Amino acid sequence: MFSDADAAALYDLLNPWNPELSPGDRFYDELVMAAASVLDVGCGTGAMLAYAREHGHAGRLTGLDPDPASLARARRRTDIEWVEGAAADAGWAAEFDLAIMTGHAFQCLVIDEDLSASLAAVHAALRPGGRFVFETRHPQARAWEGWNPSNEHHVVDASGRSLRVWHEVDSVVGDVVTFTGTTARPDGTVLRLDRSILRFLDAHALDAFLAGAGFETEARYGDWHRGAVTATSREIVTVARRAR
Structure with a gap:
């Protein structure tokens, strides 16, 4: 993976x-x-x-x-x-x-x-x-509103793999934002999910x-x-x- x-x-x-x-x-x-x-x-x-x-x-x-x-x-x-x-x-x-x-x-x-x-x-x-x-x-800039698949990154890693990377917000509770980062192949096959929490x-x-x-x-x-x-x-x- x-x-x-x-x-x-x-x-x-x-x-x-x-x-x-x-x-x-x-x-x-x-x-x-x-x-x-x-x-x-x-x-x-x-x-x-x-x-x-x-x-x-x-x-x-x-x-x-x-x-x-x-x-x-x-x-x-x-x-x-x-x-x-x-x-x-x-x-x-x-x-x-x-x-x-x-x-x-x-x-x-x-x-x-x-x-x-x-x-x-x-x-x-x-x-x-x-x-x-x-x-x-x-917090006034509400950066998390831009964390969505439409703002994905396309990159070729050191081993030559073409990858897509994007983020999706799971929840916003008070001053805490929870989101998931996805690393996938160009066809959308998911290679990795990373869940993060920021204040x-x-x-x-x-x-x-x-x-x-x-x-x-x-x-x-x-x-x-x-x-x-x-x-x-x-x-x-x-x-x-x-x-x-």
Whole structure:
């Protein structure tokens, strides 16, 4: 069928890391390159840290992710520290200048207790004054309304297979959206189904969770060019600083 390793490789095809072309990737790359020590929470296949190392980052780079298949791809690069585990499992104490969550990974923290525990662990991993930077989809943009088969992707994977990939929303309950991703052959034969759950928090709710974990919100942007959050913003980009 379509293995976890296949899925990890497909993710890289659908989501290539390229700061030269992507404003979001460039936003994070500038932060990473300016920090002596970086923790990438939810690092996935490690593309962001690998790019930084390839482009001259000489400091400590550490990636944390719970998915073994994604980490197997990341670990092809041996000059970066890779750790298997969830954000709440992070056991570092005041070791990093910068922590980052990209790819809307923050939205995977659905339950209050998991979110609070994850923020507490990231807070502990940062040195005093260290920053935690992440983005979430702004709930006002209702991004999930575009997750349907009419917006499917067509891609040829590394083994030469032609694939169709699409998403369908199963439910929207409060600020939680559940959806299914389908990977199929061109004729529609389903190879894999992946069910995901994301939480869409507004800026006020984000700030409350951050404050509870000992962070101060240093900056808030509505786009990757550091524009203000407005009534039409699709993103909430947050720069939080360890306050205590």
